[in-house]
Amino acid sequence: MKIVFCCTNTKAEPWLEGFRQALPGVDIWEWQAAQPGEAPKLADHAVVWSPPQSFLDEQTQLQNLFNIGAGVDALLKLKMPASLNIVRLNDAGMSVQMAEYVCHAVIRYFREFDHYDKDAQAQRWSYRKPTLRADFSVGILGAGVLGSHVAKTLQTFEFPVNVWSRSPKHIEGVKSFSGAAQLPEFLKATRVLVNLLPLTPETENILNSEHLMQLQQGAYLINVARGRHLVEQDLLDALANGHMAGATLDVFREEPLPQAHAFWTHPQITVTPHTSARTLREESIAQIAGKIKAVYAGQAIEGRVDKVRGY
Numbered sequence: 001m002k003i004v005f006c007c008t009n010t011k012a013e014p015w016l017e018g019f020r021q022a023l024p025g026v027d028i029w030e031w032q033a034a035q036p037g038e039a040p041k042l043a044d045h046a047v048v049w050s051p052p053q054s055f056l057d058e059q060t061q062l063q064n065l066f067n068i069g070a071g072v073d074a075l076l077k078l079k080m081p082a083s084l085n086i087v088r089l090n091d092a093g094m095s096v097q098m099a100e101y102v103c104h105a106v107i108r109y110f111r112e113f114d115h116y117d118k119d120a121q122a123q124r125w126s127y128r129k130p131t132l133r134a135d136f137s138v139g140i141l142g143a144g145v146l147g148s149h150v151a152k153t154l155q156t157f158e159f160p161v162n163v164w165s166r167s168p169k170h171i172e173g174v175k176s177f178s179g180a181a182q183l184p185e186f187l188k189a190t191r192v193l194v195n196l197l198p199l200t201p202e203t204e205n206i207l208n209s210e211h212l213m214q215l216q217q218g219a220y221l222i223n224v225a226r227g228r229h230l231v232e233q234d235l236l237d238a239l240a241n242g243h244m245a246g247a248t249l250d251v252f253r254e255e256p257l258p259q260a261h262a263f264w265t266h267p268q269i270t271v272t273p274h275t276s277a278r279t280l281r282e283e284s285i286a287q288i289a290g291k292i293k294a295v296y297a298g299q300a301i302e303g304r305v306d307k308v309r310g311y
């Protein structure tokens with residue numbers, strides 16, 4: 001079994017060592033473009049994150065691309081044979097991180113911690129009137145691996161939780177909305193909007209004025225999916241006109257977020273550097289190695305991407 005590793009911005013050696021331990025006898029190496037005139041060494045499977053087109057053009061015998069992330073938008077931009085499977089990471093330690101991040105942001109807004117921080121800086125002992133939980137419903141765009149776990153976790157704090165997805169969902173205690181026809185009703189019921197959609201042609205720019213202005217007065221946005229979901233000026237406008245109260249953004253159209261970008265210094269925007277749910281090496285190696293063994297045993301595996309649907 002031959003596996004090539006091609007992951008942008010990732011130190012290869014600990015991954016290669018991990019796969020050698022998980023799959024004894026495997027021939028695994030870090031990809032380097034073959035020199036002109038040199039025959040490339042061809043692999044059966046690849047472990048990838050945002051590889052260049054030249055990688056796929058060279059590796060012509062691949063059966064599976066194992067993505068070391070949940071989102072496959074970068075892979076789907078590349079030209080590849082229809083027979084080549086894309087396999088995403090399923091959770092692998094991400095959903096608990098995503099739930100921590102989103103719950104932290106929701107609770108920070110709900111309990112007005114920013115105000116208490118300011119009061120503490122001024123050594124001011126002053127209570128704020130508690131917000132009614134019923135007035136703080138959280139709407140999650142996307143109810144897949146991450147969205148459904150976030151929905152369940154938020155319920156432990158007894159927030160009203162709604163989800164919106166392509167197909168209806170059955171998550172106990174959570175109201176499910178689906179399809180374009182139910183999006184307005186979902187938005188109208190939302191005080192905190194959490195975005196956990198994959199980036200596809202259908203979802204790109206979905207966080208726009210038309211949709212943000214349908215949220216409840218004083219709404220918050222938590223974008224933890226992809227920067228291209230958000231029309232940045234539309235968020236700035238909704239904050240400026242007072243319809244929205246704040247946003248926590250982990251992902252951006254351009255990453256790293258450029259130094260001069262307005263988001264860095266906006267008093268109602270919190271920026272984090274695409275860190276809400278990190279790829280965890282041990283968990284990911286265990287999951288991918290398990291899937292590779294399943295492929296050789298002729299078993300079905302989770303996380304096969306539907307290239308037409310885009311996730």
Ligand code: NAP
Nearest residue numbers: 070071142143144145146165166167198202224225276277
């Ligand atoms: P997933 O399991 O594929 O779930 C996607 C959800 O979105 C599904 O519920 C799906 O509906 C829904 N959906 C897709 N297209 C839709 C459409 N056009 N209309 C309505 N609903 C639609 O994905 P996941 O694992 O939860 O991850 C979601 C995204 O999070 C990833 O694609 C990635 O971009 C992002 N992410 C970010 C970080 C970070 O650190 N910031 C980390 C990991 C992932 P159905 O269930 O009906 O198909």
Ligand code: GLV
Nearest residue numbers: 068069070071072
């Ligand atoms: C991270 O953004 C991922 O898609 O896993």
